[in-house]
Amino acid sequence: MKGHAMRLSLIPCALSLFLAISCGGGGGGGSDRAAPNDSSGSVPTDPNGLPVTSPNANGSAAEASPGENAGESSPGASALATLPIVYLTEELAATREVFKDFGELTIDPALINEEGQNKSTILKIPDANLPWSAYWYPKREDQLFNGNSSPMFKLDAYLGKFGIDKLAQAWEQSNYSPSAAEWEGLCDAWAVASVLTKEPKQKIRVLGVDFTPSDLKAIAIKYFEGYPNKIYGRRYQGSASTDGQIQDLRPEAFHKIVEEVIGKQQKPIVIDEDPGPEIWSKPIFRMSFSYTRDPDYSNALLVKAFPWMIRQRASVSDEPTTINKDLAAPQYEYRLFYEPGTNPLKIIGGEWLGPSINFHPDMVFVPSATTNVKQANTGVQKNNEEVRKLLVKVGMLSE
Template identity: 25%
Template structure:
């Protein structure tokens, strides 16, 4: 025998019409409230403060800061652009070197010891690193090496346009190859601060040869202003910082900014992070936004690594790890939602040093005595 399903229709028929309207209105309001509550509970968009994202530094639109993943503070992540669903992300695989890499030993920050008399902290200053070095040599019964006089003769500048001359290459090489001097030492009554030791190392390593050199210096008309090419730059970062886990020194002043004023500004790079997105019109091209972290210059006695970061924009073809061609571009050309133009501002060359074996007036043995405090 078939059972009849219960029905509420007879009950509804016995209710006055005005009561029916009231019941339906109250029911509708309840359903709307329930839907709003349900939507908030099951909100599929994470709160903004939880979403790891890249942010523009309002003080400098070309320098970015990044938030860490709150569940893994060591993993820096980025997220896709909702307006561009084709944007690839670096969220998942911190071990994949096409996305990020970091040197095992961080280079330390130091001063670049300018030549120009108008700028502070010279190696030839009275009571500076070279002056103290000479005094120690004499106190130990050695002939006066007159390193301060030599420095003033060979590394002194006072002309216009020479303000950038200095020891940035020597400091960068020392920061890559040497342990950071951290303790003041007193020998023969002469106090050497960490900055004095860093200064002597910057002069010693000023003469370092390069065991690896990528790109070529732009020195004026006739030279290639696009060099180093981005696919070479891309590969060097992955090979040195990613694969070998070593920092590499970069002359960061390249591109069309050099056209009328070629200069060299060496900084040790120790970390990179890369993001990729395809080109809609050229299927063989991939656009890259590459962040590079550097040890930046600081007061001579500064301890540790004062970090700075620059962003580069370019496209590549071929394998993402070993691309075969590429070109510098602006952030707009690459489809990024940031500001910057790497045609104007990109690295000029990259290099890795080998320690100098001698110097015209300095003794490595005496420098090591100063750093160790054992004279």
């Protein structure tokens, strides 16, 4: 989280600009930490228009014609709104990509809490598809390969039954890096594996090799390492080219992804929960939204969003995942601007507020296919089909 205040201070003039923003219909691992204002235990019981004016990296405004995206509908002059926010070029591109894939974001006015009301909108996946928790295997530690009870030793032993060279354990040992950064590890691969496979809960013997639940989770994590996710948002790299993009991924884009994937498709998503240069991945399986009218702007809503995420574990464990033990439930706050006179309300811009400025999703990953051929570990990659068959045999994947 270091450097966020500095990055904001680099563009004070841009943040104070009031730009006329038009909108169009389309266009296209680390250890767990407590989130600011973490609301575990107080989550509600049960919750495109696009800007076409953006600042360049140097803070100047760059005009984009309303019809530059082929096939998108563009409102006329009545759709223009004066908003106290600007979009950097890459923020705008990331937002457009979301709306190109999922359509514009609209909000039903009936969902807004008027005085004295306390309504919420809840989106969630089926309970049977809950992502599972596991250790995230830091790059500087050796649990994956150290000893004949390690997951990679057992994987090699299993593959050896087919006359396959034993390479997985050796690869992990040769790529072990005790000087790696504390946050480097397999939390991204864990998060993807946890949403694409079923949780193993019992010890099982396959071809004479005994696998514990944590062994099988580790093998699934290594199988999905390098998985080609569909990624929305731009990763902050701690470089001049991205300074000032602390608002990416913009809240209206994140909100739309949640609506479509968790709400309509009934599937989890994976987020990088830190907008800084480090990557801290977690799967989200439930979201609650609460809307109120913004007292400062006649065409804006204030949104409180309560994601339910599964947290990674601090050590290797065979215990099954439970909400009581493995839930992470922070709170996000943001403002959504809408085009006056629309019903449902057509969202034309957004910004993160309060603690959420420095703590919100940087990127969203949307896993889909349950196969992978781009594993980093050559012992897994060369034999990825046999590894996948193992995951099928133990019930983590379907044929």
